[in-house]
Amino acid sequence: MLANAWLIPLFPLISFVLLVAFGRQLKEGAAYVGILSLLASFVVAVGVFFERFAEGAHDYITSFDWLNIGDFVFTMGFEVNQLNAMMLIVVTLVSLMVHLYSKGYMHGDERFPVFYSYLSLFTFSMLMLVISPNLLQAYIFWELVGASSFLLIGFYFFKPSARAAAKKAFLTTRVGDLGIFIGISLLFWQTGTFEYAAIFEAAHSGVLSPEFITLTSILIFIGAVGKSGQFPLHIWLPDAMEGPTPVSALIHAATMVAAGVYLVARLFPLFEASATAMLTVAIIGGVTAIFAASIGLVQNDIKRVLAYSTVSQLGYMMMALGSAGYVAGVFHLFTHAFFKALLFLAAGSVIHSVGTQDIKEMGGVGKHMPITKIVFLIGALAIAGVPGLAGFFSKEEILIATYDSGNVVLFWLALTAAVMTAFYMFRLYFLTFSGTPRHENHHVHESPIFMTLPMIILAVLAIFSGYVVYAGFGEWLAHGVISGEEGEGHHTWIMVLSIAAAFGGIGLAYLLYGRNNKVSTAEPKGLHKLLFNKYYVDEFYGTTVIKPYTLFGYVLKFFDKYVIGGLVQFTAWIAVAIGRLGQRLQNGQVQAYSLVTILGLVILLLSMTAGRLW
Amino acid sequence: MTVDLLTLNWGLLAPELTIVILSVIITLADLFMKNGGDRKAFAWLSVLGIALATYFTYQDLGQPVQSLLNDTYRVDSFGTMFKLIMLIGTGLVFMMSIYYVDKKEIKYDGEYYYLLLTALLGSMIMASSGDLITLYIGLELLSISSYILAGIRKTNLKSNEAAFKYVVTGSVSSAILLYGASFLYGVTGTTNIIGIAQAVQGAFNAGFDFYIYLGFFMFVVGLGYKISIVPAYMWAPDVYEGAPTPITAFLSVVSKAAGFAIVMRLLFTIFAAGNIATGEINAETGMPINFFSDEMTFYLAVLAGLTMIIGNTMAARQINVKRMFALSSVAQAGYILVPLAVVKINSPVVMNISFSNMIFYLMAYLMMNLGAFAVISLVTKANDTDELKAFAGLYHRNPWIGVAMTFFLLSLAGLPVTAGFIGKFNIFVNALLFESYYLAAIMVVTSVVSYFYYFNIVRQMYMRTGNTEAKLAVPFGLQLVVLLTFLGTVLFGMFPNVLIDFISTNFSVMDLFTPGM
Numbered sequence A: 001m002l003a004n005a006w007l008i009p010l011f012p013l014i015s016f017v018l019l020v021a022f023g024r025q026l027k028e029g030a031a032y033v034g035i036l037s038l039l040a041s042f043v044v045a046v047g048v049f050f051e052r053f054a055e056g057a058h059d060y061i062t063s064f065d066w067l068n069i070g071d072f073v074f075t076m077g078f079e080v081n082q083l084n085a086m087m088l089i090v091v092t093l094v095s096l097m098v099h100l101y102s103k104g105y106m107h108g109d110e111r112f113p114v115f116y117s118y119l120s121l122f123t124f125s126m127l128m129l130v131i132s133p134n135l136l137q138a139y140i141f142w143e144l145v146g147a148s149s150f151l152l153i154g155f156y157f158f159k160p161s162a163r164a165a166a167k168k169a170f171l172t173t174r175v176g177d178l179g180i181f182i183g184i185s186l187l188f189w190q191t192g193t194f195e196y197a198a199i200f201e202a203a204h205s206g207v208l209s210p211e212f213i214t215l216t217s218i219l220i221f222i223g224a225v226g227k228s229g230q231f232p233l234h235i236w237l238p239d240a241m242e243g244p245t246p247v248s249a250l251i252h253a254a255t256m257v258a259a260g261v262y263l264v265a266r267l268f269p270l271f272e273a274s275a276t277a278m279l280t281v282a283i284i285g286g287v288t289a290i291f292a293a294s295i296g297l298v299q300n301d302i303k304r305v306l307a308y309s310t311v312s313q314l315g316y317m318m319m320a321l322g323s324a325g326y327v328a329g330v331f332h333l334f335t336h337a338f339f340k341a342l343l344f345l346a347a348g349s350v351i352h353s354v355g356t357q358d359i360k361e362m363g364g365v366g367k368h369m370p371i372t373k374i375v376f377l378i379g380a381l382a383i384a385g386v387p388g389l390a391g392f393f394s395k396e397e398i399l400i401a402t403y404d405s406g407n408v409v410l411f412w413l414a415l416t417a418a419v420m421t422a423f424y425m426f427r428l429y430f431l432t433f434s435g436t437p438r439h440e441n442h443h444v445h446e447s448p449i450f451m452t453l454p455m456i457i458l459a460v461l462a463i464f465s466g467y468v469v470y471a472g473f474g475e476w477l478a479h480g481v482i483s484g485e486e487g488e489g490h491h492t493w494i495m496v497l498s499i500a501a502a503f504g505g506i507g508l509a510y511l512l513y514g515r516n517n518k519v520s521t522a523e524p525k526g527l528h529k530l531l532f533n534k535y536y537v538d539e540f541y542g543t544t545v546i547k548p549y550t551l552f553g554y555v556l557k558f559f560d561k562y563v564i565g566g567l568v569q570f571t572a573w574i575a576v577a578i579g580r581l582g583q584r585l586q587n588g589q590v591q592a593y594s595l596v597t598i599l600g601l602v603i604l605l606l607s608m609t610a611g612r613l614w
Numbered sequence B: 001m002t003v004d005l006l007t008l009n010w011g012l013l014a015p016e017l018t019i020v021i022l023s024v025i026i027t028l029a030d031l032f033m034k035n036g037g038d039r040k041a042f043a044w045l046s047v048l049g050i051a052l053a054t055y056f057t058y059q060d061l062g063q064p065v066q067s068l069l070n071d072t073y074r075v076d077s078f079g080t081m082f083k084l085i086m087l088i089g090t091g092l093v094f095m096m097s098i099y100y101v102d103k104k105e106i107k108y109d110g111e112y113y114y115l116l117l118t119a120l121l122g123s124m125i126m127a128s129s130g131d132l133i134t135l136y137i138g139l140e141l142l143s144i145s146s147y148i149l150a151g152i153r154k155t156n157l158k159s160n161e162a163a164f165k166y167v168v169t170g171s172v173s174s175a176i177l178l179y180g181a182s183f184l185y186g187v188t189g190t191t192n193i194i195g196i197a198q199a200v201q202g203a204f205n206a207g208f209d210f211y212i213y214l215g216f217f218m219f220v221v222g223l224g225y226k227i228s229i230v231p232a233y234m235w236a237p238d239v240y241e242g243a244p245t246p247i248t249a250f251l252s253v254v255s256k257a258a259g260f261a262i263v264m265r266l267l268f269t270i271f272a273a274g275n276i277a278t279g280e281i282n283a284e285t286g287m288p289i290n291f292f293s294d295e296m297t298f299y300l301a302v303l304a305g306l307t308m309i310i311g312n313t314m315a316a317r318q319i320n321v322k323r324m325f326a327l328s329s330v331a332q333a334g335y336i337l338v339p340l341a342v343v344k345i346n347s348p349v350v351m352n353i354s355f356s357n358m359i360f361y362l363m364a365y366l367m368m369n370l371g372a373f374a375v376i377s378l379v380t381k382a383n384d385t386d387e388l389k390a391f392a393g394l395y396h397r398n399p400w401i402g403v404a405m406t407f408f409l410l411s412l413a414g415l416p417v418t419a420g421f422i423g424k425f426n427i428f429v430n431a432l433l434f435e436s437y438y439l440a441a442i443m444v445v446t447s448v449v450s451y452f453y454y455f456n457i458v459r460q461m462y463m464r465t466g467n468t469e470a471k472l473a474v475p476f477g478l479q480l481v482v483l484l485t486f487l488g489t490v491l492f493g494m495f496p497n498v499l500i501d502f503i504s505t506n507f508s509v510m511d512l513f514t515p516g517m
Helices: A007-053 A082-105 A112-131 A135-153 A160-191 A196-204 A210-227 A236-242 A245-254 A256-266 A268-272 A275-296 A302-322 A326-354 A370-384 A390-404 A408-433 A449-471 A473-478 A492-514 A526-532 A534-585 A590-613 B010-032 B040-060 B077-100 B109-128 B132-150 B157-188 B193-224 B235-242 B245-272 B291-315 B321-342 B348-383 B399-413 B419-433 B437-463 B476-494 B496-506 B509-513
Strands: A060-069 A072-080 B066-068 B073-075 B277-281 B288-290
Touching: A007 A082, A007 A112, A060 B496, A072 A082, A072 A112, A072 A135, A082 A112, A082 A245, A082 A256, A082 A326, A082 A449, A082 A473, A112 A135, A112 A245, A112 A256, A135 A160, A135 A210, A135 A236, A135 A245, A135 A256, A160 A196, A160 A210, A160 A236, A196 A268, A210 A256, A210 A268, A210 A275, A236 A245, A236 A302, A245 A256, A245 A302, A245 A326, A256 A268, A256 A302, A256 A326, A268 A275, A268 A302, A275 A302, A275 A408, A275 A534, A302 A326, A302 A390, A302 A408, A326 A370, A326 A390, A326 A449, A326 A473, A370 A390, A370 A408, A370 A449, A370 A492, A390 A408, A390 A449, A390 A492, A408 A492, A449 A473, A526 A534, A534 B291, A534 B437, A590 B157, A590 B193, A590 B291, B010 B040, B010 B066, B010 B073, B010 B109, B040 B077, B040 B109, B073 B077, B073 B109, B077 B109, B077 B245, B077 B348, B077 B476, B077 B496, B077 B509, B109 B132, B109 B245, B132 B157, B132 B193, B132 B245, B157 B193, B157 B235, B193 B245, B193 B277, B193 B291, B235 B245, B235 B321, B245 B291, B245 B321, B245 B348, B245 B509, B277 B291, B288 B291, B291 B321, B291 B437, B321 B348, B321 B419, B321 B437, B348 B399, B348 B419, B348 B476, B348 B496, B348 B509, B399 B419, B399 B437, B399 B476, B419 B437, B419 B476, B419 B496, B476 B496
Parallel strands: none
Antiparallel strands: A060 A072, B066 B073, B277 B288
16 A cells, blocks of 8 residues: 555646646536545545554655766655655545535636646645655645645735735745755755655764754755744735635645645754754744734734634644654644644635624624534634643643753743633634624525535544544654654643643633623724734835835846846847848759858868968 | 678668568559559558567667678667667658648659658668768668659649759769768778778878868768758758658658768767877877867867857748748757767767767657647648748647647757757756857857747747637547657656666667677
């Protein structure tokens, strides 16, 4: 089965090709092509996972030579290890759910088949990224993931805001990609290979100097910062909510943004070799976690709150990885994928029905949408870290990992962020579902089965996916990746604190929004205003980066128009002139042709003789 | 020396004999069939026969060098590689021809098929010849067959003009070639190519150096005719325009491959492997000056550069597609000549790289150019015009063909992910490696010029509307050609190693200098 893992990305690729070719004829039947292909991928992924999970299973890696340049051989192939066996399940499952859900959500859209073809392309790229056995292949698909997400975010291209968001997402992540590109180029320069295993070996055998490892790790981390929406490159993620909601669930909850975390986890042995790099990852993660959570407290757009929540949770994962909590970080990636996708889909269900994204204009929706209400509640409880649900298990592990790393500040950051998370999620829940309606829409109704079914499945996972710890999931993940023993000390008091944080946040939200279902319409002031305006990061970039850049652009434009343009014109003129000369010679007279041949011979001989006499 | 013809190893000639028998069968069948009869079956029969000959040729791979009749006919890895190119190319041309040939334009259509086979035979003989005489016979067999084929549309004025110009210019270059050959025979006393290589240094030292220079230049100009490089390129636009489109494809691919086969074999075996020391010393480096790699490669580089410049700039001015592709194929010949013009003969490994690059590019060129000509022949016939506007709206009339043509053009322009990109990139690196920066620069600049006319066609296909939006049906033979060449162009672009490995395992440049068993 492991040897057949290449089938997993193949099905979405086939689906993409079929949809591009026959999409127009299939119309809404395109959904079935996408769903079936993802179902097939998911079945194979499950088979692969269980085979890898079985006792005594080994990693599987295979590749073929792709390019030979000089002495360098570039390979392409695939591998299956613990980490990506898990990722394959997550990606195929969430993607399958999104494919199902979109059938209901996108119903009636004019470009329905196009949407499905983009979804397939995206899923294909993401899966290829995950099973890549080397950095080069991973980078190629990393970029393809970026390109296809650009298409998906900008799917409603007729809306200027969607266009701008797609552009912003692409450009911001490109800044990070530059880092990763330089990073892997440097690694290749020093080690002569892109293979993960060989790079780890070089890092641990002392071939690479410690400073070099720090430099390359941080450069690669910059790429992860861009893709995973970490501070300070997080600005694109909230704006990317302009895309259709299923896209947000797929890309901005479970897959693409998780790619950065995945990459850091995959390169964990490299990062681990540099304490500085680890600390950087932990600090950026911690800052992002609290920073984004605090913004999430006051936002009014349901999807934006979820977006900031995602940024904050990804920060959590990074913080765990940076604190040497490999298992904790990856485990949270696993559980978070389910409940965050669930929350997005449930939010989509509400938006679909109410017709607005502003929670100030919602309220009382739960009465008409009982299923959506229950699954959203499950998701919110899971992310808040209430005991018994998935988020509780992984969050506690992260808290333990940060505590064990000895960095007390990080630990308290994480705990504060946990309180905030519980608070903003339940603020969202109370304002949306309970109380009395604050909108004029009388047609609020439960969503169709294609939309509710995926939500129910994800809700079940949001409850139970945490229990895999009892099946030895953590030890299995760590096997062969973590060199030392992970400090698995039992800190009961941490568990108590984390439960207190969850219930504290929920209780606070209940006090403020649950009892009297009112929203203030006053302009935000003071700290509230700072948070509401997202710490003015966008404005800061606007004046410090974009404006000077635009000015520089004008200078370049001038240079381009007159200097480069002039050169181009000149070159074109020369080409035309030579062509005209040739044309004149080509007069159609066969004797002229022969004459040119003979003259050419004579000139060659003369120049040779002249050259020899010189 | 007498040779007992019965003891010869005739098995070596299996590919050639297959083609001979095939053409005889078709000639006879043509005689006995009634005039109005449909002769399309000849084409499929030829495709089968060519497949058989390809199989025989394929069997020759990996064998040691063998020769017949005192080394006048050689079966070595060099010739075998080229024969594979020619056989596959001609096979595709036959598939293209099936739908093209009709009784209205070509009254005696049987001739078309067996002349194409004799042309193929001539080119195979050229690839395998070990002697100037054999080589010349092969050359003329190819030339005369192609003269007739160019003019086979007897009632078409353009076709007549093409044949006439082809004959006249061809004769001039044959004369130049023979004149050059006579000098070399005169100073070395033999017509055997390896024999000349062995005797040429002695003749150089004996005071006949001028005749050797003369012979070299006459070879370059005379042989340059077949590969259409400066100064013998001018026939190409007129002949390509007037000849039937599949024949144009044949001339641009198979005939050109045959030309490269003899250019490389002659120039390299005689002058480079002869390793002539001019007896002079470079004042700066103190190294002895070598005839080929220090002196003559300069002239080859100049010719290659001029060929790229003239081919591309003139192609950019054409509005007739066939003329445009004639000049594009002139430019392509310039690219293929680059590795020979920068070659350093100090190490077999390095020479192998240069030769492998040329062979790779020829194979890529076979795919992309034949594919492009298949589409051209479809489009020009459907619209009854050879002008660029025949391509207007092609994508909307038949998206598959439009996309395939886009890839052929991308490949010809040398853009990824196509075989043409890999080929051009290798040649470019080859030029840089041997510090021929001017040539590398010319390659880049002229490639940019070439985007102009290649993308002009792309623009027509996607952004212009034609006179009709009607679906364009594609006959089966053409579908097959487009499909095969498309797969070749794209797959060898994505997995170039398959082809590079094939060349490096089956081809060794040292075979050129090894006398056969």
